[in-house]
Amino acid sequence: MASDGRRAVVLLSGGLDSATALAVARAERFACYALTIDYGQRHRVELDAARRVATALGASDHVILTVDLRRFGGSALTADVALPRDRDPKAMVDIPATYVPARNTVFLSLALAWAEAIDAQDIFIGVNALDYSGYPDCRPEYIHAFEQMANLATKAGVESRSRFTIHTPLIQLTKAEIVRRAFDLGVDPALTWSCYDPQLDGRVCGTCDACILRAKGFAEAGLTDPRS
Amino acid sequence: MASDGRRAVVLLSGGLDSATALAVARAERFACYALTIDYGQRHRVELDAARRVATALGASDHVILTVDLRRFGGSALTADVALPRDRDPKAMVDIPATYVPARNTVFLSLALAWAEAIDAQDIFIGVNALDYSGYPDCRPEYIHAFEQMANLATKAGVESRSRFTIHTPLIQLTKAEIVRRAFDLGVDPALTWSCYDPQLDGRVCGTCDACILRAKGFAEAGLTDPRS
Numbered sequence: 001m002a003s004d005g006r007r008a009v010v011l012l013s014g015g016l017d018s019a020t021a022l023a024v025a026r027a028e029r030f031a032c033y034a035l036t037i038d039y040g041q042r043h044r045v046e047l048d049a050a051r052r053v054a055t056a057l058g059a060s061d062h063v064i065l066t067v068d069l070r071r072f073g074g075s076a077l078t079a080d081v082a083l084p085r086d087r088d089p090k091a092m093v094d095i096p097a098t099y100v101p102a103r104n105t106v107f108l109s110l111a112l113a114w115a116e117a118i119d120a121q122d123i124f125i126g127v128n129a130l131d132y133s134g135y136p137d138c139r140p141e142y143i144h145a146f147e148q149m150a151n152l153a154t155k156a157g158v159e160s161r162s163r164f165t166i167h168t169p170l171i172q173l174t175k176a177e178i179v180r181r182a183f184d185l186g187v188d189p190a191l192t193w194s195c196y197d198p199q200l201d202g203r204v205c206g207t208c209d210a211c212i213l214r215a216k217g218f219a220e221a222g223l224t225d226p227r228s
Numbered sequence: 229m230a231s232d233g234r235r236a237v238v239l240l241s242g243g244l245d246s247a248t249a250l251a252v253a254r255a256e257r258f259a260c261y262a263l264t265i266d267y268g269q270r271h272r273v274e275l276d277a278a279r280r281v282a283t284a285l286g287a288s289d290h291v292i293l294t295v296d297l298r299r300f301g302g303s304a305l306t307a308d309v310a311l312p313r314d315r316d317p318k319a320m321v322d323i324p325a326t327y328v329p330a331r332n333t334v335f336l337s338l339a340l341a342w343a344e345a346i347d348a349q350d351i352f353i354g355v356n357a358l359d360y361s362g363y364p365d366c367r368p369e370y371i372h373a374f375e376q377m378a379n380l381a382t383k384a385g386v387e388s389r390s391r392f393t394i395h396t397p398l399i400q401l402t403k404a405e406i407v408r409r410a411f412d413l414g415v416d417p418a419l420t421w422s423c424y425d426p427q428l429d430g431r432v433c434g435t436c437d438a439c440i441l442r443a444k445g446f447a448e449a450g451l452t453d454p455r456s
Binding site for chain 2: 033055063065066067071072073074075095100101102103104105106108109110112113114116117118131136137140141142145146148149150151153154155157158159218
């Protein structure tokens with residue numbers, strides 16, 4: 001798919017949501033600069049997934065940047081803390097142990113740095129507020145505040161050369177709607193990785209929050225997950 | 229100096245301004261968690277200065293985190309681009325080539341991540357808007373927007389356990405006032421490093437913006453810089 005010359009930085013974890021966000025950006029004819037953060041996550045296999053997805057979806061560039069958030073601690077995703085298991089999605093209303101302090105703020109800041117350096121005005125992030133309201137940094141009011149800050153933070157903003165826009169194409173979708181969107185846009189879910197706790201045999205655990213929500217999405221969309 | 233138990237994350241570059249910000253935080257009896265970012269800066273000698281300063285001023289912990297912003301480009305501080313030389317401070321009103329895209333946003337985001345993980349509500353940054361207005365991310369309106377965003381971004385903010393405050397004790401001081409403040413608080417300027425372009429013999433260049441402004445500060449304060 002050809003781009004129309006506009007550049008976008010797309011945060012790409014390697015999961016289904018961020019892959020779908022990248023596919024949306026490509027469908028909107030952006031030249032996509034995919035940014036993956038190696039923050040010391042226990043599910044490092046998602047970095048390989050990010051590489052596969054960036055290639056498959058035609059990213060113009062893909063940077064995997066190391067920012068070792070383990071040094072700060074405070075999360076089950078970066079420390080030896082038990083993951084929540086077999087939870088009912090309806091019960092996922094509190095902020096879970098998998099919350100990584102200020103993660104999306106760190107990620108969006110790095111995306112902003114890259115965007116400004118390459119004269120991109122657009123940043124895509126696959127956050128979702130509807131089906132998983134536990135993370136504060138996935139809510140529209142947070143994204144809006146980040147956007148306001150970004151336009152005061154930067155040379156580009158100050159010189160009014162451009163205004164940064166944080167695109168959140170999935171923020172109001174259900175997991176089922178995201179799965180359908182992914183299929184419609186030609187995202188191969190087999191390339192993606194969502195599970196927080198990869199098993200030794202290379203399979204997903206099936207019981208962490210990410211597995212539960214992904215399974216719910218596929219079930220409600222009436223589709224089969226090649227990863228399950 | 230004993231702390232009263234409150235923790236603060238202090239961004240510490242190794243320069244005189246951030247050392248003074250750390251000294252202010254200590255004087256306010258915070259237990260200080262000093263954070264230095266190794267972002268690929270050409271003046272890497274400032275990392276050693278940061279170590280010396282953190283020890284001398286009694287930081288409770290000091291993390292040097294690698295975030296290689298060279299990969300994004302766009303700045304004379306991280307790429308092979310000529311530095312501005314011998315500029316009159318009065319002429320430093322435009323955003324210079326040493327601007328690093330979104331640097332303070334990346335730094336403050338990482339400080340926020342650490343602060344939330346250790347239950348700190350306070351972040352100190354030695355930005356200065358008065359004597360060097362060229363950087364957009366040193367202005368009070370930017371700091372205010374970051375603070376607003378931070379309190380929407382975090383579990384701590386959402387649960388109203390705490391409100392994050394970004395302290396900018398130097399933001400309205402002249403360079404001369406910063407130098408005097410540093411002396412009053414017992415900061416040894418010989419431990420700090422400001423120059424963007426360290427010479428092979430280990431001395432400062434004397435002609436980059438950072439050297440010019442530091443010299444102006446010492447001259448106006450009527451003090452001698454052991455680094456000059």
